[in-house]
Amino acid sequence: xxxxxxxxxxxxxxxxxxxxxxxxxxxxxxxxxxxxxxxxxxxxxxxxxxxxxxxxxxxxxxxxxxxxxxxxxxxxxxxxxxxxxxxxxxxxxxxxxxxxxxxxxxxxxxxxxxxxxxxxxxxxxxxxxxxxxxxxxxxxxxxxxxxxxxxxxxxxxxxxxxxxxxxxxxxxxxxxxxxxxxxxxxxxxxxxxxxxxxxxxxxxxxxxxxxxxxxxxxxxxxxxxxxxxxxxxxxxxxxxxxxxxxxxxxxxxxxxxxxxxxxxxxxxxxxxxxxxxxxxxxxxxxxxxxxxxxxxxxxxxxxxxxxxxxxxxxxxxxxxxxxxxxxxxxxxxxxxxxxxxxxxxxxxxxxxxxxxxxxxxxxxxxxxxxxxxxxxxxxxxxxxxxxxxxxxxxxxxxxxxxxxxxxxxxxxxxxxxxxxxxxxxxxxxxxxxxxxxxxxxxxxxxxxxxxxxxxxxxxxxxxxxxxxxxxxxxxxxxxxxxxxxxxxxxxxxxxxxxxxxxxxxxxxxxxxxxxxxxxxxxxxxxxxxxxxxxxxxxxxxxxxxxxxxxxx
RNA sequence: GCGCCUGUAGCUCAGUCGGAUAGAGCAACCGCCUUCUAAGCGGUAGGUCGCAGGUUCGAUUCCUGCCAGGCGCGCCA
Numbered sequence: 001x002x003x004x005x006x007x008x009x010x011x012x013x014x015x016x017x018x019x020x021x022x023x024x025x026x027x028x029x030x031x032x033x034x035x036x037x038x039x040x041x042x043x044x045x046x047x048x049x050x051x052x053x054x055x056x057x058x059x060x061x062x063x064x065x066x067x068x069x070x071x072x073x074x075x076x077x078x079x080x081x082x083x084x085x086x087x088x089x090x091x092x093x094x095x096x097x098x099x100x101x102x103x104x105x106x107x108x109x110x111x112x113x114x115x116x117x118x119x120x121x122x123x124x125x126x127x128x129x130x131x132x133x134x135x136x137x138x139x140x141x142x143x144x145x146x147x148x149x150x151x152x153x154x155x156x157x158x159x160x161x162x163x164x165x166x167x168x169x170x171x172x173x174x175x176x177x178x179x180x181x182x183x184x185x186x187x188x189x190x191x192x193x194x195x196x197x198x199x200x201x202x203x204x205x206x207x208x209x210x211x212x213x214x215x216x217x218x219x220x221x222x223x224x225x226x227x228x229x230x231x232x233x234x235x236x237x238x239x240x241x242x243x244x245x246x247x248x249x250x251x252x253x254x255x256x257x258x259x260x261x262x263x264x265x266x267x268x269x270x271x272x273x274x275x276x277x278x279x280x281x282x283x284x285x286x287x288x289x290x291x292x293x294x295x296x297x298x299x300x301x302x303x304x305x306x307x308x309x310x311x312x313x314x315x316x317x318x319x320x321x322x323x324x325x326x327x328x329x330x331x332x333x334x335x336x337x338x339x340x341x342x343x344x345x346x347x348x349x350x351x352x353x354x355x356x357x358x359x360x361x362x363x364x365x366x367x368x369x370x371x372x373x374x375x376x377x378x379x380x381x382x383x384x385x386x387x388x389x390x391x392x393x394x395x396x397x398x399x400x401x402x403x404x405x406x407x408x409x410x411x412x413x414x415x416x417x418x419x420x421x422x423x424x425x426x427x428x429x430x431x432x433x434x435x436x437x438x439x440x441x442x443x444x445x446x447x448x449x450x451x452x453x454x455x456x457x458x459x460x461x462x463x464x465x466x467x468x469x470x471x472x473x474x475x476x477x478x479x480x481x482x483x484x485x486x487x488x489x490x491x492x493x494x495x496x497x498x499x500x501x502x503x504x505x506x507x508x509x510x511x512x513x514x515x516x517x518x519x520x521x522x523x524x525x526x527x528x529x530x531x532x533x534x535x536x537x538x539x540x541x542x543x544x545x546x547x548x549x550x551x552x
Numbered sequence: 553g554c555g556c557c558u559g560u561a562g563c564u565c566a567g568u569c570g571g572a573u574a575g576a577g578c579a580a581c582c583g584c585c586u587u588c589u590a591a592g593c594g595g596u597a598g599g600u601c602g603c604a605g606g607u608u609c610g611a612u613u614c615c616u617g618c619c620a621g622g623c624g625c626g627c628c629a
Contacts, residue, residue, distance in 0.1 A: 507593040
């Protein structure tokens with residue numbers, strides 16, 4: 001699965017550069033060579049299959065013209081096997097053209113690796129706690145949660161593919177004033193009384209009340225209502241997320257934190273680190289020691305715990321469960337928490353630049369009928385996750401939410417999502433998969449197996465085939481980068497590119513024999529190339545939690 | 553006032569250590585189905601990468617300032 005040609009090429013080029021430099025220059029120049037040389041894929045095909053600007057980077061320290069350096073490197077790089085040409089262009093770019101049959105061996109690698117193609121060990125040995133959504137169990141999940149439901153789930157899969165050990169966790173805020181208000185609201189609705197002033201007003205409260213009463217006929221007290229409604233609401237959230245193909249390993253209750261004395265335990269730990277102090281009758285954490293703009297109260301003057309107390313205890317609990325990296329995915333309206341959470345980790349004696357990561361997602365704006373839908377709980381105009389899925393389907397919703405970087409505020413146009421056209425790129429990618437599936441079905445009928453038995457890499461010499469192979473070779477690097485940067489949208493963007501390249505190949509390269517044309521090696525080779533492409537599309541879509549249909 | 557995010561084609565948005573002529577989809581226009589899925593392919597048109605400086609062989613990318621928009625700054629949860 002490792003050792004695709006592109007990977008080994010980068011390593012070999014690096015070695016060649018080191019050799020060439022060592023022969024001509026002193027150690028100073030040699031030490032300027034980066035640990036790994038980035039081979040980029042030029043947009044312009046005239047610039048070869050791979051290019052590197054290493055000569056320009058080394059020119060300054062070497063005190064020579066970049067083109068002279070490039071000439072020096074060119075000879076050494078040309079000795080690498082599987083390369084058909086090394087050219088120097090422009091100010092000193094080195095363009096490498098790969099021998100086509102050598103590149104085509106990638107088909108073998110992909111078909112042998114199957115669903116594992118793209119996996120790596122980049123994050124092997126790292127234990128990650130990935131927390132996302134973490135909604136109050138006081139209402140349905142809405143669009144504010146939806147972006148994370150899709151992106152968080154995809155990120156979890158991507159991190160796993162890069163070798164990390166990932167636990168996906170949902171923190172249930174099942175404690176505090178909001179829960180009490182929730183209980184009072186449901187009770188009021190059930191008993192025909194007015195909902196409290198700052199209580200929950202949505203229509204769902206009335207329905208919830210009915211369901212709760214039906215299940216618990218003798219119910220009367222506020223606490224009973226709160227608990228019964230909590231169970232129903234949580235189950236509903238879990239159900240909706242499951243339908244959205246988002247799964248969690250741990251549903252962590254805030255209450256359990258308090259029942260297990262985790263807050264006291266955390267306080268003790270922080271005290272021992274010397275960052276806890278008392279003032280005005282309250283107990284504080286001196287987060288300003290680590291860049292927060294103000295210190296934070298843990299225990300209020302009256303003895304009650306703040307929400308921050310739970311956050312702190314929860315973080316320490318996570319670390320004591322053995323997670324190296326705790327990733328929090330929060331909405332933009334919580335970005336003020338970043339500093340205090342980082343400072344909390346530092347106060348606990350951890351490395352805030354490694355042990356804790358906070359990803360902030362910008363808000364999603366929803367358009368329908370050319371107008372922005374204002375989301376307001378009070379006005380009852382929230383759109384739930386369930387409604388979104390009903391309107392556009394799981395695949396379209398997930399894909400659309402995932403294909404943008406989360407630090408960009410995004411606009412979702414429901415009218416576009418509802419259309420089964422290429423307005424929505426998910427269909428473009430899925431169509432490529434379905435199209436290949438159709439080709440392979442037909443191939444099978446003709447006795448072309450699309451396996452490696454009759455695969456001859458020397459058959460794949462067409463420009464389109466070469467381009468497709470180049471794209472397929474990129475996939476492992478894309479997955480690794482997406483994992484390292486915590487950016488699953490890179491997978492989606494890559495799949496769109498791959499689908500485009502395949503469609504281009506399909507238009508110019510006939511896979512199956514025409515009419516009574518005899519079956520030859522080229523048909524077998526192209527069918528295998530199709531199978532490899534389908535595999536990569538399927539692997540990528542799987543990382544996004546989007547289906548890869550056999551037919552459309 | 554302070555902090556975070558954003559500003560790239562008419563629209564929605566990509567663009568990993570700074571690299572070659574800044575990309576994609578949609579919308580517009582012109583072509584391509586007598587054989588593998590036209591939810592496709594090819595082409596045309598469309599840009600002061602918010603503005604101004606700085607760093608250097610080279611800046612959409614890095615630094616500074618400014619402008620515009622979004623969000624946040626509780627012993628609330």
